[in-house]
Amino acid sequence: MSKTYRFGFIGAGAMASAIAGGMIKQGLSNGSDIIMSDCSAEKLQELHNTLGIQPASDNNQVVSEAQYIIVAVKPQQFAAVCNDLSVKPQNHQAVISIMAGVTMDTLSAQLGDIPIFRVMPNTPAKIGWGMTGITAGVHTTEEQKQVVADIFNSVGKTVFVDETYMDAVCALSGSGPAYMYQILEAMADGAVLCGLPRNTAYQLAAQTMAGSAMMLLETGEHPGVLKDQVTSPAGTTICGLRAMEEHGVRSAMIEAVEKAYIRSKELGEKK
Ligand SMILES: NC(=O)c1ccc[n+]([C@@H]2O[C@H](COP(=O)([O-])OP(=O)(O)OC[C@H]3O[C@@H](n4cnc5c(N)ncnc54)[C@H](OP(=O)(O)O)[C@@H]3O)[C@@H](O)[C@H]2O)c1
Incomplete structure (x- = not known):
């Protein structure tokens, strides 16, 4: 400037x-x-x-x-x-x-x-x-x-x-850090259940989340393409993904953003 x-x-x-x-x-x-x-x-x-x-x-x-x-x-x-x-x-x-x-x-x-x-x-x-x-x-x-x-x-x-x-921005990137922390904590809990020490679990989960997001930003690839690259036939990742589908993680995330969007609109109308 x-x-x-x-x-x-x-x-x-x-x-x-x-x-x-x-x-x-x-x-x-x-x-x-x-x-x-x-x-x-x-x-x-x-x-x-x-x-x-x-x-x-x-x-x-x-x-x-x-x-x-x-x-x-x-x-x-x-x-x-x-x-x-x-x-x-x-x-x-x-x-x-x-x-x-x-x-x-x-x-x-x-x-x-x-x-x-x-x-x-x-x-x-x-x-x-x-x-x-x-x-x-x-x-x-x-x-x-x-x-x-x-x-x-x-x-x-x-x-x-x-x-x-703006309400959608608020629901996605404004509230988004909280969603990420919740997912990150749950992933680490899973690893703790498998015997990994808590601090190591947070470190692995956080760097994985940050690295995956960076990879999407840097490559510009569709997230589905990047997901497929990690998912080998009859491997570990597809088993994890199926569990996510069974428990409705994708649907839960869509709804989390929608609920925050609705709340943001309500709050805006009250003022
Ligand atoms: N934190 C986030 O993640 C985030 C994200 C997006 C947007 N925002 C928005 O950013 C804004 C600030 O958030 P924040 O987390 O920085 O809040 P904050 O830490 O509470 O800062 C607000 C500051 O303004 C002071 N203040 C209150 N009344 C005032 C007045 N009449 N005149 C001058 N100063 C006054 C407060 O003093 P007292 O502490 O004495 O009240 C406080 O120091 C909010 O409107 C929030 O919606 C925050």
């Missing part, structure tokens, strides 16, 4: 610190370009010490001084944030909401007809392996879209989607 921007965060919690950390690590920003507000002055001081960010006196200072304002409070805290604001973001600024389930309609009703992004990251962003879905509002510019992509590419990968798909 040829220009330096000043970024602001409202809320300095787990996601805000992960994103700011990624931005600094990737050279998108240096700490002094980032201003943050939070209820806890101690939290801000700690991030000042570790990342070099500027603590703000309140949310109004972030809105007044940041070009890109990342709203990183819990969804249920958003109303209080808006009520307490005495300044409103302007047209030359952009607001980026990472709040799960808060729709573009709600955001623009509260913030006005300004450039707004609705973004759904996931927890692996904390280690630079996140997956983020981004919806760009109608007033956003190409330059702003690029900056927002840069922000979230600094903590993983990004995809732009129409807002209609």
